[in-house]
Amino acid sequence: MSTNNRVLIFDTTMRDGEQSPGASMNRDEKIRIAKTLEEMGVDIIEAGFAIASQGDFDAVEAVSKVVTESIVCSLARSGRADIERAGEALRHAKRKRIHTFIATSPLHMRVKLQMEPETVLQAVIDSVTRARQYTDDVEWSAEDATRTDHDFLCRCVEAAISAGAKTVNIPDTVGYTVPDEYHALIKMLFNRVPNIDKAIVSVHCHNDLGLAVANSLAAVQAGARQVECTINGLGERAGNCAMEEVVMALRTRKDHMPYITGIKTELITRASHLVSTITGFPVQPNKAIVGANAFAHEAGIHQDGMLKDANTYEIMTPESVGLRKSNLVMGKHSGRHAFRAKLEEMGYNFGDNAINDAFKRFKDLADKKKDVYDEDIIALVDDAVVRENERIKFVSLEVICGTKVAKQTAELELEIDGVVKSAKATGDGPVDATFNAIKQLTTSTQHLQIYQVHAVTGGTDAQAEVTVRLEENGKTVMGQGADADTLVASARAYINALNKLLVKREKTAPAALSA
Ligand code: KIV
Numbered sequence: 001m002s003t004n005n006r007v008l009i010f011d012t013t014m015r016d017g018e019q020s021p022g023a024s025m026n027r028d029e030k031i032r033i034a035k036t037l038e039e040m041g042v043d044i045i046e047a048g049f050a051i052a053s054q055g056d057f058d059a060v061e062a063v064s065k066v067v068t069e070s071i072v073c074s075l076a077r078s079g080r081a082d083i084e085r086a087g088e089a090l091r092h093a094k095r096k097r098i099h100t101f102i103a104t105s106p107l108h109m110r111v112k113l114q115m116e117p118e119t120v121l122q123a124v125i126d127s128v129t130r131a132r133q134y135t136d137d138v139e140w141s142a143e144d145a146t147r148t149d150h151d152f153l154c155r156c157v158e159a160a161i162s163a164g165a166k167t168v169n170i171p172d173t174v175g176y177t178v179p180d181e182y183h184a185l186i187k188m189l190f191n192r193v194p195n196i197d198k199a200i201v202s203v204h205c206h207n208d209l210g211l212a213v214a215n216s217l218a219a220v221q222a223g224a225r226q227v228e229c230t231i232n233g234l235g236e237r238a239g240n241c242a243m244e245e246v247v248m249a250l251r252t253r254k255d256h257m258p259y260i261t262g263i264k265t266e267l268i269t270r271a272s273h274l275v276s277t278i279t280g281f282p283v284q285p286n287k288a289i290v291g292a293n294a295f296a297h298e299a300g301i302h303q304d305g306m307l308k309d310a311n312t313y314e315i316m317t318p319e320s321v322g323l324r325k326s327n328l329v330m331g332k333h334s335g336r337h338a339f340r341a342k343l344e345e346m347g348y349n350f351g352d353n354a355i356n357d358a359f360k361r362f363k364d365l366a367d368k369k370k371d372v373y374d375e376d377i378i379a380l381v382d383d384a385v386v387r388e389n390e391r392i393k394f395v396s397l398e399v400i401c402g403t404k405v406a407k408q409t410a411e412l413e414l415e416i417d418g419v420v421k422s423a424k425a426t427g428d429g430p431v432d433a434t435f436n437a438i439k440q441l442t443t444s445t446q447h448l449q450i451y452q453v454h455a456v457t458g459g460t461d462a463q464a465e466v467t468v469r470l471e472e473n474g475k476t477v478m479g480q481g482a483d484a485d486t487l488v489a490s491a492r493a494y495i496n497a498l499n500k501l502l503v504k505r506e507k508t509a510p511a512a513l514s515a
């Protein structure tokens with residue numbers, strides 16, 4: 001068993017997280033997330049699945065060019081084409097890893113791969129050997145490991161290490177295992193695989209039973225030294241192990257679990273908000289660590305205890321995850337200089353061009369809203385960044401509504417591929433009228449599946465953050481928009497989702513892409 005107590009954090013928000021239905025990210029969004037992950041101290045960033053689409057390839061390549069500290073990784077199945085594509089996409093990376101996988105459970109081998117175990121074993125050896133031609137840093141994963149026959153898993157892990165894998169990953173692909181069983185599985189590998197000390201054992205847990213974090217921690221206690229996870233637990237079905245939860249559990253319960261990670265936990269809140277804005281997946285209010293209520297104390301008895309000593313009801317400080325007391329930050333007289341200084345203080349680093357839109361919107365907001373808080377600035381800046389390269393842009397909106405009009409009417413201007421176009425539409429309510437006007441100007445056949453509004457801060461002048469989910473030909477996308485005007489935020493969210501649909505149409509997923 002490993003005596004080293006450093007646990008490597010492997011972030012797969014941009015690969016497994018992106019496989020979540022509707023959670024698409026474009027190249028620039030991935031660059032932005034990658035820079036944040038690197039700043040947080042993430043050890044390995046899985047930037048995508050290079051062969052999945054040209055968009056994924058471009059994103060892995062682009063992330064490889066900007067990230068210098070973290071290792072950049074691409075996923076690849078066991079075939080030659082996958083590995084070549086991964087190697088090519090990673091060619092500019094200062095530190096690169098190819099992560100190759102094949103399913104090892106009887107069910108997956110028989111039904112999905114239609115391969116005999118011995119052929120799978122040979123594919124393990126061939127894929128790792130091939131990947132080693134591109135980099136010394138090769139990770140091999142046994143897809144559906146937790147439902148794999150132990151003898152066969154041991155043979156595959158041993159073969160992967162002998163072929164040159166430096167990391168062997170034991171995924172709970174379908175979120176099926178439970179903590180003591182997973183602990184025993186990892187221990188079993190340490191006891192039975194003769195060359196296990198030549199590799200780092202990694203874990204990758206899905207959250208179908210809500211056990212992804214507990215299972216990952218159990219595996220660390222059994223000797224695993226790499227945890228694969230995503231920001232906000234994003235991922236297919238019920239998601240992956242949430243990075244913020246596993247990292248804060250290790251930090252908060254050092255007494256019980258004496259392991260360390262390299263994560264600057266103070267950047268957790270920022271990363272969570274960024275990923276939520278980019279993907280359009282809102283964070284549930286009671287989500288551990290990053291939910292809006294995670295540090296809120298409502299009950300009188302709790303508030304009383306908190307006033308006497310925060311330790312009564314807080315096991316970690318809000319500051320340790322980057323939450324600050326709601327600061328009254330700036331007003332309408334604050335200039336560009338002060339705005340930039342505020343952004344820097346909050347950890348944002350933009351060039352001149354990138355802050356222009358955000359500054360303009362800050363000014364508009366300060367005109368409408370008396371008090372502008374840190375949360376307002378975060379919502380506004382993330383919103384501006386998300387929109388930077390959109391083909392459809394919001395220009396203006398005027399809505400006539402209320403009880404005295406028979407039909408609500410929206411007049412809207414959009415800039416589409418550089419040309420400003422306008423439309424007027426009615427609807428059953430102001431939001432419906434606004435969305436109908438957008439539909440008039442765009443030729444998509446999308447259906448609105450979800451429409452949600454939440455207030456960024458308290459007060460009736462709070463900014464609204466709107467989330468929509470659109471579906472088109474079986475593909476879903478999420479969109480988010482923030483503004484002091486709920487209807488403008490709604491229009492921005494719908495437009496954000498439409499832009500993602502445009503990108504989605506260009507993407508084609510390869511067959512048998514799983515987990
Ligand atoms: O869940 C899984 O098995 C995966 C592998 C590709 C590592 O995501």
Ligand code: ZN
Nearest residue numbers: 016173204515
């Ligand atoms: Zn997975």
